Amino acid sequence: IWYVEGIAQFESKKFGGDSWDTHRDMLLRMATLENDLHTYTGMNSFSGKDGFHSEMVYNQGYALLNYMEETYGDERVRALLDHRPIVNFKSSIKKAFGISADRVYDDWVAHLEEKYGAVADSMDRVGEREGELIFDKGSYEFYPTYSPDGSKVAFITNNGEDYRLNKLVIMDLSTRRLDTVAEWNDQPFGLLSTRFSWAPDGKGLFFVRSVGGRWDLFSYDLERKKEKRVTIGLRGKDPSISPGGTEVAFVGNRGGTNSLGILRIDSTRVRHLTQNNNGTQYFGPKWSPDGKRILFTVFRGEDRDIAIIDPDATPRPKHRKRNKDKEVEDDSLAVFPDSVAYASDAGFEALVSSSADERDPVWLPDGSGFVFSSDRTGIFNLYSYDLVTGRQEQITNVIGGAFVPTVSPDGEEIIYAGFHAANYSLYRIQRSAAVPVEVAEALPRDYRGIYTGEKLSDLYSIGRYG
Helix, strand or coil: CHHHHHHHHHHHHHCCCCCCCHHHHHHHHHHHHCCCCCCCHHHHCCCCCCHHHHHHHHHHHHHHHHHHHHHHCHHHHHHCCCCCCCCCCHHHHHHHHCCCHHHHHHHHHHHHHHHHHHHHHHHHHHCCECCEEEECCCCEEEEEEECCCCCEEEEEECCCCCCCCCEEEEEECCCCCEEEEEECCCCCCCCCCCCCEECCCCCEEEEEEEECCEEEEEEEECCCCEEEECCCCCCEEEEEECCCCCEEEEEEEECCEEEEEEEECCCCCEEECECCCCCCEEEEEEECCCCCCEEEEEECCCCEEEEEECCCCCCCCCCEEEECCEEEECCCCCCCCHHHCECCCCCCEEEECCCCCEEEEEECCCCCEEEEEECCCCCCEEEEEECCCCCEEECCECCCEEEEEEECCCCCEEEEEEEECCEEEEEEEEHHHCEECCHHHCCCCCCHHHHCCCCHHHHCCCHHHC
């Protein structure tokens, strides 16, 4: 199984369709450092594995083939297919490489332990900043979001189940009591890819469900404990409620194209702020505290960047076409040249854009800036950005990864999802832990070096951490 799945990714990489990225690097790094790697035999099957460890069959297969290529050459990797196994796949490896499969596997693990051990040593020298662990009941705790008064945090958790079987829960930060708002056990991928939003008064939550294969917006009244469907056929995700509570910013998806949309809750009327035709994807729009701007993540083929737009921008005009000598309106998400993807009055601006992957921006309460996640050091960590000065500071410094931050209403604390081997948990850290960083120190996003003679300790050096 590791070969069948890994060779598809390996060959895709050779033709430019895939790459060894920071997320895969994180999974392999933490499995190595925390003794959670599959054995050679364990890589041969999905049987008996939860979602995380099933994914690691893919990841380890891809990584092992990359190592084989760097060590023995891609001709030997491809020769594996020419040597039909006698009893099991080990005989193919023996014929292709001249040594046993167990020897190849052991050499690879020793290679990973040396390389990632250098990362851990570098972290020890610099000092880790991870914060306080506040929730770890399952293997998947994600999208934490402070309540408007700061007394609670809502988040997604599998709470001991498989990581595809999720609940939206609210935790009282003083008592740690949990209340379940919604469950998605009947829809395995129900909340893996979508965020949610508190109502401004803290009395409800807005989230999405898949109905008939399409995302629709739902609300939940915390006082009445009632769920209500808000839209029909919206095909949207990542809802964010405006400060006035009258509008929802969301990411729409129709015809294979993402757009940023604004929905009026009282009429379900939708305005689309963007029109792209080049595969651009959007994530996690967030209203500014004054309601005048929307912060979001944009992906344009290489990595994610962070940008801003005016929610009152003129909607892109509908495309018009002729049909039997009659002019008709095409779908509002019809193809437009990318040069006019944003209205002239949209105020679109890419704020943090580099060869690194920047994602998950969330506003500071006073609107002066935001906190986000970036892999600029080769590891996803949290950073802050000042809108006036452009100054950036690094908040966390972890060996695993730090994602999807949420900032307390007083601006002093941050809760985020931190990753260790096969496990996302919630951590809380003080903003005062941040240190200034030199933006020019961002690393290129090519991590093939972990399979060459290049030392990771050079990449993850003290200088790279600012």
